[in-house]
Amino acid sequence: MNSSQFFTWELKLMKTITCFDISEPVLHISSGKFTAGKHWQHKHMYHNGNFEIIIMIKGTIYLQVDETHYTVHEGEIFALPPYHHLHGYKESPEGTQYFWFHFFSKPNGLKTIELKSPDDRQIESLFRKDQAVLPLQYKLPTLDKVFIVANQILDVAKTHYFTSMAVDYLLTTLLIELSQEYFESISNIPISAEEARIDEIKEWIRANLSEKLKVSEVADAFTLNPHYLVRKFSSRKPAKRLSSTSTN
Amino acid sequence: MNSSQFFTWELKLMKTITCFDISEPVLHISSGKFTAGKHWQHKHMYHNGNFEIIIMIKGTIYLQVDETHYTVHEGEIFALPPYHHLHGYKESPEGTQYFWFHFFSKPNGLKTIELKSPDDRQIESLFRKDQAVLPLQYKLPTLDKVFIVANQILDVAKTHYFTSMAVDYLLTTLLIELSQEYFESISNIPISAEEARIDEIKEWIRANLSEKLKVSEVADAFTLNPHYLVRKFSSRKPAKRLSSTSTN
The missing domain is CATH 1.10.10 (Arc Repressor Mutant, subunit A)
Incomplete structure (x- = not known):
C-alpha cells in the first residue's frame, strides 16, 4: 500500500459530522427544488461560508467534493460544510430531482469534526438540546415529514412575510427533523x-x-x-x- | 351614561395587541386539540406567566376574561396574555373543537398594549423582523397553513425528540404564521x-x-x-x- 492508497483507506473510515448550534435560528440564503434535464451534472460551486443541504427526491447525483467522489441516491441527504469545492463528476439520470438549501449559521455556530471509525455511542453523545448533528451523507429512514417541511420552506421563501425569520424558523425545524431522523437511525437505546x-x-x-x-x-x-x-x-x-x- | 357604562363603551374602542420577541424561539409548555362534549364550558383558569392561543376549528366558545365577555367563532383565534382569569360563561355547542397552545416567551419577550381606537397603519408599524404581533381576537382569512403547523406541533410534542426545541421552533413558526395572516388582513399597501x-x-x-x-x-x-x-x-x-x- 502506498501512501496515497493509505490516505484513501483512512478516509473511508473517517466520518465527517457537523454540529449546529440551534439556540437561535439559522439564516436562510436560498433554496429550491431542482429537476435535472438531459446530460446534466452539478456545476462547479465554492461554498463561501455557507452550508448546503441536498435532499434527494429521486435519481442520483455524482458529487466531487475537493478530491473525493460521492454518489448520492434517492432518499439520501448530503450535508456539505462551507469552504469546499463542489462539482458533478458524472451526468445524472434525466429527471433526477432534489431539494437544496443554503444557509448561514450564527458566528461560531457550526463545528465540523472528523471522527476516526466512530461508534454510534460516540456520535449519540454529540446530540444536545441546543445542538443538532448531521453527517456528511446518510439515508433517511422516512421521508414524509422532511418533505412536508421542505415544501413549507419553499412556499414561505417565495412569499412576502413581514419577517424574513419566517423561513429561518422553518429551515431550523428542517435541520432538527433531519438530525432527529439520523439520531433515530443510530440510537438503539430502547425507551423502557x-x-x-x-x-x-x-x-x-x-x-x-x-x-x-x-x-x-x-x-x-x-x-x-x-x-x-x-x-x-x-x-x-x-x-x-x-x-x-x-x-x- | 354612568361611569360603568362609560368604562364599557371605552373598552369597546380599545384594542389589545401583544408583541412577541421572535429573535429566539418561544418555550412550549403544552398543547392539544380539544373537542367539547355535551354541556361543556371552559373551566376556570388563571394563566400564571404563560400565554395561551386558541384556534377555533368549529363551533363557538364563550369566554369571560376578568370582567369581559368574548364570543369566539369558527376560524377565529384568541390570543390571551398572561395574568388573566379565564372561564366559559355559557355552554358551547357539542362538537365545538379547537387547538390550544400554552407557552412562555423569553424574559421581557412579551409586550401587551392597549390601543385607543387604533388605525391599521398604527398597528402595521408594530410588525418588525424580530417582532410578531397578535390582537386578542381576530378572524383568520385562511386556515390551511395554520392547521398544518398546528398539527405538526401536536405531532412533534408527543414524540421523543433529542431536543425539546423541536416543538419550540414549530410553535414560533405558528406565531409568525398567525401574525402574518393578521398583517395581511390589515395591510393594504399594494406591492408595486x-x-x-x-x-x-x-x-x-x-x-x-x-x-x-x-x-x-x-x-x-x-x-x-x-x-x-x-x-x-x-x-x-x-x-x-x-x-x-x-x-x-
Missing part, C-alpha cells in the same frame, strides 16, 4: 416502559404548571404511591417546582 | 410591480452570494440598464456587497 411513564408524568406536570402541585395530587392522577414518585424524581433531578412542594 | 421586481433581484443576489457580483452581471441577468440598478439600490440602502462592486 418506566422511562415512558416518567415522561408522561413530566408532560402532565408541564400541562398543570399554573397550579400549585403537590406530589400526592400527581400520584393520584397516575394511581402511584407518592413515595415511589418522590424517589423516582429525586434520582432524576426533575424540575425544581415538584421537589419544592413534594413533602406538603 | 417595481418593488416586486427589486425583491426578485435581491433574491437572485442572495442566491449568488458566493460569487463576486458586478452590477453589470446583475443587470444582464435581468435585462436592465446598470445605471438604473445602481440608482434603485443606492436609494434603498441595499446589502453592502453590491454597492462595493458596483462601479467595476
Whole structure:
C-alpha cells in the first residue's frame, strides 16, 4: 500500500459530522427544488461560508467534493460544510430531482469534526438540546415529514412575510427533523416502559404548571404511591417546582 | 351614561395587541386539540406567566376574561396574555373543537398594549423582523397553513425528540404564521410591480452570494440598464456587497 492508497483507506473510515448550534435560528440564503434535464451534472460551486443541504427526491447525483467522489441516491441527504469545492463528476439520470438549501449559521455556530471509525455511542453523545448533528451523507429512514417541511420552506421563501425569520424558523425545524431522523437511525437505546411513564408524568406536570402541585395530587392522577414518585424524581433531578412542594 | 357604562363603551374602542420577541424561539409548555362534549364550558383558569392561543376549528366558545365577555367563532383565534382569569360563561355547542397552545416567551419577550381606537397603519408599524404581533381576537382569512403547523406541533410534542426545541421552533413558526395572516388582513399597501421586481433581484443576489457580483452581471441577468440598478439600490440602502462592486 502506498501512501496515497493509505490516505484513501483512512478516509473511508473517517466520518465527517457537523454540529449546529440551534439556540437561535439559522439564516436562510436560498433554496429550491431542482429537476435535472438531459446530460446534466452539478456545476462547479465554492461554498463561501455557507452550508448546503441536498435532499434527494429521486435519481442520483455524482458529487466531487475537493478530491473525493460521492454518489448520492434517492432518499439520501448530503450535508456539505462551507469552504469546499463542489462539482458533478458524472451526468445524472434525466429527471433526477432534489431539494437544496443554503444557509448561514450564527458566528461560531457550526463545528465540523472528523471522527476516526466512530461508534454510534460516540456520535449519540454529540446530540444536545441546543445542538443538532448531521453527517456528511446518510439515508433517511422516512421521508414524509422532511418533505412536508421542505415544501413549507419553499412556499414561505417565495412569499412576502413581514419577517424574513419566517423561513429561518422553518429551515431550523428542517435541520432538527433531519438530525432527529439520523439520531433515530443510530440510537438503539430502547425507551423502557418506566422511562415512558416518567415522561408522561413530566408532560402532565408541564400541562398543570399554573397550579400549585403537590406530589400526592400527581400520584393520584397516575394511581402511584407518592413515595415511589418522590424517589423516582429525586434520582432524576426533575424540575425544581415538584421537589419544592413534594413533602406538603 | 354612568361611569360603568362609560368604562364599557371605552373598552369597546380599545384594542389589545401583544408583541412577541421572535429573535429566539418561544418555550412550549403544552398543547392539544380539544373537542367539547355535551354541556361543556371552559373551566376556570388563571394563566400564571404563560400565554395561551386558541384556534377555533368549529363551533363557538364563550369566554369571560376578568370582567369581559368574548364570543369566539369558527376560524377565529384568541390570543390571551398572561395574568388573566379565564372561564366559559355559557355552554358551547357539542362538537365545538379547537387547538390550544400554552407557552412562555423569553424574559421581557412579551409586550401587551392597549390601543385607543387604533388605525391599521398604527398597528402595521408594530410588525418588525424580530417582532410578531397578535390582537386578542381576530378572524383568520385562511386556515390551511395554520392547521398544518398546528398539527405538526401536536405531532412533534408527543414524540421523543433529542431536543425539546423541536416543538419550540414549530410553535414560533405558528406565531409568525398567525401574525402574518393578521398583517395581511390589515395591510393594504399594494406591492408595486417595481418593488416586486427589486425583491426578485435581491433574491437572485442572495442566491449568488458566493460569487463576486458586478452590477453589470446583475443587470444582464435581468435585462436592465446598470445605471438604473445602481440608482434603485443606492436609494434603498441595499446589502453592502453590491454597492462595493458596483462601479467595476
